[in-house]
Amino acid sequence: MSVRAGREFLAIPGPTTVPDEVLRAMHRPAVDIYSGPLLALTDGLLKDIARVFNTTGRAYIYISNGHGAWEAALTNVLSKGDKILVLESGRFAIGWGESARRMGVEVEILKGDMRRAVRPAEVEARLKADKGKTIKAILVAQVDTASGVVNDIAAIGQAVRAAGHDALLMVDAVASLGCMPFNMDEWGVDVAMSGSQKGMMAPPGLGFVVANDRAREVHKKAGLRTPYWDWTDREGDQHYQKYAGTPPEHLLFGQRQALDMLFAEGLDNVFRRHQLLAEAVRRAVGIWAEGQAIGFNIIEPSERCDTVTAVLVNSGRNPEALRAYCNEKCGVILGHGIGELSGKAFRVAHMGHVNAPMILGTLSVIEMALNALEIPHGKGGAQAAIDWLGQQVKA
Numbered sequence: 001m002s003v004r005a006g007r008e009f010l011a012i013p014g015p016t017t018v019p020d021e022v023l024r025a026m027h028r029p030a031v032d033i034y035s036g037p038l039l040a041l042t043d044g045l046l047k048d049i050a051r052v053f054n055t056t057g058r059a060y061i062y063i064s065n066g067h068g069a070w071e072a073a074l075t076n077v078l079s080k081g082d083k084i085l086v087l088e089s090g091r092f093a094i095g096w097g098e099s100a101r102r103m104g105v106e107v108e109i110l111k112g113d114m115r116r117a118v119r120p121a122e123v124e125a126r127l128k129a130d131k132g133k134t135i136k137a138i139l140v141a142q143v144d145t146a147s148g149v150v151n152d153i154a155a156i157g158q159a160v161r162a163a164g165h166d167a168l169l170m171v172d173a174v175a176s177l178g179c180m181p182f183n184m185d186e187w188g189v190d191v192a193m194s195g196s197q198k199g200m201m202a203p204p205g206l207g208f209v210v211a212n213d214r215a216r217e218v219h220k221k222a223g224l225r226t227p228y229w230d231w232t233d234r235e236g237d238q239h240y241q242k243y244a245g246t247p248p249e250h251l252l253f254g255q256r257q258a259l260d261m262l263f264a265e266g267l268d269n270v271f272r273r274h275q276l277l278a279e280a281v282r283r284a285v286g287i288w289a290e291g292q293a294i295g296f297n298i299i300e301p302s303e304r305c306d307t308v309t310a311v312l313v314n315s316g317r318n319p320e321a322l323r324a325y326c327n328e329k330c331g332v333i334l335g336h337g338i339g340e341l342s343g344k345a346f347r348v349a350h351m352g353h354v355n356a357p358m359i360l361g362t363l364s365v366i367e368m369a370l371n372a373l374e375i376p377h378g379k380g381g382a383q384a385a386i387d388w389l390g391q392q393v394k395a
Ligand SMILES: *Cc1c(COP(=O)(O)O)cnc(C)c1O
Pocket: 013, 014, 065, 066, 067, 068, 092, 141, 143, 144, 145, 172, 173, 174, 175, 195, 204
């Protein structure tokens, strides 16, 4: 027997639920690529992408996923043989660094681990030791989607300044943009990147990069530049140059609608909604953890992010059986553990177009699975989430 008929709920950390309004905005014929409305759409999107990153810097829109935006960011400011420092806190900054390495960049990893955030003091110490200023850029993820950690980008920016170092600070905001604040200029971030398919509530296919003046100055001498990713080409007067070819019209229509929805809700409210729903998930996991078989991957509560929670399932218990139950019996798709957490964890995404019924329903389904699979757990996790959310959201 299953109870999965009806709409499937995707609780994976990307792609996320695409709102019906966004799907409808895309369901239309293609338009002339040389006419006014499309040009105005591009101008508005470039302005509003910079707005969500909170920067007066320049925005670029690529037809790509996050991996493409990684490459766009790197090729525009680095040259072969340059050295960069990658701040480890999970998988994603490491992956970004790996693509730099394959392009001929020398990569040093500031050792971290899968269960905690980057320590700004360690960043400062490493940069102070770089007397010859050989490090050209620092790569870090705001949220690492594999571990479920949130890094304090403001404090890392502060650490870079305290070290008196001039390396570019480059931030991956794929799993955080549109879900929590990103104050690029205030934090001293030089280059940031993201994608359309997570907190930005649109289908996969758009990559976003923003760069400040300092980064655009460094760009002039970057040796890794290629025709498709190049910022200078994309700053040309002709509209087609903005996309290095045909604009991804339908994705642009969809992203426009998604941004309109985010702005209509108000970004502060959007961020608060994410905080509340994330905390509801954490309340539930906290109760389940009393049974000893499951627990949080991120040890320090303040380092748990508001967009995805990685839940460890102790040895002898199979997280894949739990994921299969949730999917096949109830139509809820949870994320699997990746990297070191492969086969040892599941992940619950709470990013983008999510509301209380989606999250409370997901938690209830996980609790059904814990019962059905006889995985030891504290009872009443979903109830704890309901109680807490009800206290926060007053009549
Ligand atoms: C999803 C994700 C990426 C990769 O994005 P793709 O669109 O899958 O290429 C990069 N960084 C972070 C933090 C992510 O969560």
